[in-house]
Amino acid sequence: MHVTLPLPLYKKLAVTFRVEPGCLGPDGSEHIEGFCQFAKQHVSSLYSDFVRWRIVPRYDKSLPETEYKTNNKRLDHTKAQQYLSAFEQELDTFEAHFHEKLADLIDQYLGR
Numbered sequence: 001m002h003v004t005l006p007l008p009l010y011k012k013l014a015v016t017f018r019v020e021p022g023c024l025g026p027d028g029s030e031h032i033e034g035f036c037q038f039a040k041q042h043v044s045s046l047y048s049d050f051v052r053w054r055i056v057p058r059y060d061k062s063l064p065e066t067e068y069k070t071n072n073k074r075l076d077h078t079k080a081q082q083y084l085s086a087f088e089q090e091l092d093t094f095e096a097h098f099h100e101k102l103a104d105l106i107d108q109y110l111g112r
Contacts, residue, residue, distance in 0.1 A: 005049035016067040018058030032057040
């Protein structure tokens with residue numbers, strides 16, 4: 001299958017990642033909104049040909065940490081893997097790379 005990149009916005013994989021305030025330390029709730037804006041700016045270029053990032057605080061623990069959608073349809077783990085395989089990406093590797101980037105951004109944001 002041949003895919004022309006970058007994809008139009010509606011065909012991109014929309015990845016919503018919800019960040020726990022506690023990952024920013026005991027006063028994380030005071031910094032979470034600013035961190036999410038900071039992180040969004042720094043990850044927007046990551047896989048940008050076929051991914052749109054949404055980094056938001058995770059205030060509601062009943063919502064999943066990571067959510068995948070395309071064309072406004074939610075994708076389960078299997079469907080997200082199928083989507084990424086079109087771009088020669090493995091979902092577990094994709095998520096691990098993102099988590100490493102997020103950990104680096106937390107350190108950078110907190111000045112460590």
